[in-house]
Amino acid sequence: MQAYARFAELTPPQRSGITIGDGAAEEIAVELAVSPNTTAKHLHEAQELVTRLPGTVSALTAGEIDVMRAKAVREYTAELDDDQAAHVEKRVLAGGKQENLTRFKHVLRREVIRADPQGAEQRRLAVKAQRDVTRWHRADGTSSLTVHLQPHEAELAYQHINLLAGHATGAGRNLATARADVFMDLIGGKQVDRPSVSVNVVVPMTTLMGLNQEPGEISGIGPITAEYARELAQNATWRRVITDPAGQVLEVSRRRFASPELRRFVQVRD
Structure with missing residues (x-):
């Protein structure tokens, strides 16, 4: 990765609109016997990681994280500015590599939302507007349907x-x-x-009250924005869960409480 970044540095673009010099990807492609598109992708990834996320590269060099985690840091922070990305990187790496890649990505997602709650919500609404169903006819005679939904909809x-x-x-x-x-x-x-x-959606009471933008979490899926959590709570059934400051569950209420909107709906309906 460092070698790719160094090569990109030594072959700067000579015209506007590109980030890597003409012919750089092709030169590496010939040496490694891979496609220029593949080497161009590696060059861009390496350049971004080395220049924008040096802490991630250092952790990778030291063996504290693996390549998949390093790529996840780059991917999840792509929409953040440099200061926000550096803040997220520092907090995530301080927590270690986590027990598996999925958990690592959940931590990443939570910190990205915390660093830029408004931007995270705008991006959520943008992809929500792109919900769709697509089809693909395979060569083996079968066909596939791909349905793009909001996470809670897909889970249900x-x-x-x-x-x-x-x-x-x-x-x-x-x-x-x-x-x-x-x-x-x-x-x-x-x-x-x-x-x-x-x-199940876990969300701090302070978030439901609109006092802050602390992320919620859909069980088995991962962190979600505060506005998304409040949206899901409107017509849900609530159950009180008490945790310690570290997030460990101390008590789960036996009672369930209808949300105010759900209570009003039932009262009017009946």
Whole structure:
């Protein structure tokens, strides 16, 4: 990575609109027998990491993190300015590599939201507006549908399909095949017993009260912006969870509390 960055430094662009000199990627591609597109990608990644996130490169050199974690730091901080990125890098690396890559990315995501809560919310709304369903016909004769949703929507949909599929296995169908069949049953309007599914969202009470922008978290998915958490809480059922300052759960209430909006809805409906 340092060698790539050094090579990019020694071959600066001679015209506007590019960050690496003409021919630099092709020169490396010939030596390594890979495509110029691949080497150009490596050059850009290395240049950004070495110049913008030197702490990450140092941690990688010392063996404190691996390449996947280093690339995650670069990817997750791409929309931040240099000062914000340096702040996130410092806080994340101070916490160590975490027990797995997913947990490391959750820590990264939380710190990015904390560093730039308004920007994180704007980016969330931007990608929310790009929700879509796309199809792809494969060469093997099958086809794929890709559905882009908000995280809680995707989790609810998957849990719903998975629970129904669990009761539909057998007769030569495994769980994966049953999920596909259940999906088509739902699309076709077949009457099925709908399972009860839920998604847990953990959010500080101070965030719900609008006192700060501290991130919430969707269990199994990761950190979300404060505004997203408040949005999900509007029509949800609340349960009190008490934690210590480090976030360890001390108590979970047996009672559940309908949110004010849900309570009003039920009262008006009934």
